[in-house]
Amino acid sequence: MKYYAGLDVSQQTTSICIVDEEGKIVAERKVASCPEAISEALEPFAVTRAGLETGPLSVWLWIGLKERGVPIVCMDARHANAVLKMMPAKTDRNDAIGLAQIVRTGWCKSVHVKSTASHEARALLATRSQFVRTRCDLENQIRGVLRTFGILFGKRVGGSAKRAEEIIDGDLHASPTIQAVVEALMRARANILEQIRLLDAKVRSIARQNNVVIRLMSVPGIGVNTALGFAATIDDPTRFKRSSSAEAYLGPTPRIYATNVVFAVTCIRQEASL
Template structure:
């Protein structure tokens, strides 16, 4: 008998392997150091390897698939029910080995190195934007202690700086001004780096036919289009656009028993970054739809008449996700409704 299925518990240095044959008999239960992993699987005949989807799983999936193995990634939350009582690497690997054989298990598509690089650009931009927000908030807080305020928002920062320079010789001490200059230098540096990352995203967008098709959707810009294109490598893994919207977490959470189903707030499952980008795009569409009478925005205004704006935004984001799935699946750009085009 030979190994047909392997559960691999990933780590930084010590990996746990659990292998079974076609009858479920355990043949391998051992630990491997990082340097031993590739050599071990190179000696194994082609088999099914299951792993939990994590930050390093896509790299190892590509490496093991290159050796001829079939690799499947699974969400950790779906693997947990198959882990026996207790917590150890051996139990986790055994649970992964059991979960990967289940016919109803849902799998995560393996990302290419290019997809991971594009998503790294997005994560870097997100980090820098958070840092810029922290710096601007610190600047506002420090100047407010001396009675210097300005309207909220990044466009108002130059006005805040102008007010601080005018108050330098009056209410703002020289020592405080030196601290303000340090914060201003940080803001300028981070702002420039954000621009550099956005230029990299734009350059990749121009080379990606999928991202350019997604950009044709109203409410989807370059940032959102490139993020969707890099995240969703196989739209066929979703049966419909509704399943994609549910995966992103843009559907109500269901709670029911005895035939009674109650719908609550959105589930907020799946990719938080995509969900936030789609909601931001929906906010823009909502702002421009107010007072318009065209067919494309008529349903938005009709929904606004019955529901609060926060609920309408999520509904628009849900529709954007479904339209994005149709564009990905149909290999064509967005087509406006015929009545709107007329």
């Protein structure tokens, strides 16, 4: 007898429904949302396939269950939702039942779950990008505060920090309040710059150990951040039947011959085959 499991995941608990090959409910469980508890609940039934929807915890659970030998698939939440709407009431239990039936029938679209390394790289780049935006916001705030009092920041030899010191020691000497505001903003900016430098060093370190990123950087105009971000987004190039499909995956409507994307995906494919 074959068994199939549907997992409806929430922040604290996961509702599990196990059905047989005829669609009859065999067991229902509610366990903590962690790979250990879920795999223990599924182990007595030796399920043929288990499925969960895409969501905030789906990557962590999918990777953890795969490592424990659970035949897990991650389903597109939009596709699963179209089926779950047919349930009489939306509850965790009913969603688990619906997901189990979807997994049993195979009427689901399995989505690619990126590797841990790809998610780490994307988190690193996203954090760096956030720090850069924060630095720009701080610099604009400094200029805005000074402009209110008729002081133009402008550009000077030595950079923003040198110019700020000149303004604090000169134009703001008679205004202790604004001087304290600008000094606080400059300290925050200096701290952000230090964090950006640390993250840049980490990005370069990862790039030096990744042959795909090194090859992508051989393209004129492609730097380390772009190369690492592209490689982390594509992750496994074999999931694309054609190189031109990668551009559609990234968002824009592709043309048949999009040389930059085709070259980049070809590089990753070649490196993966070595």
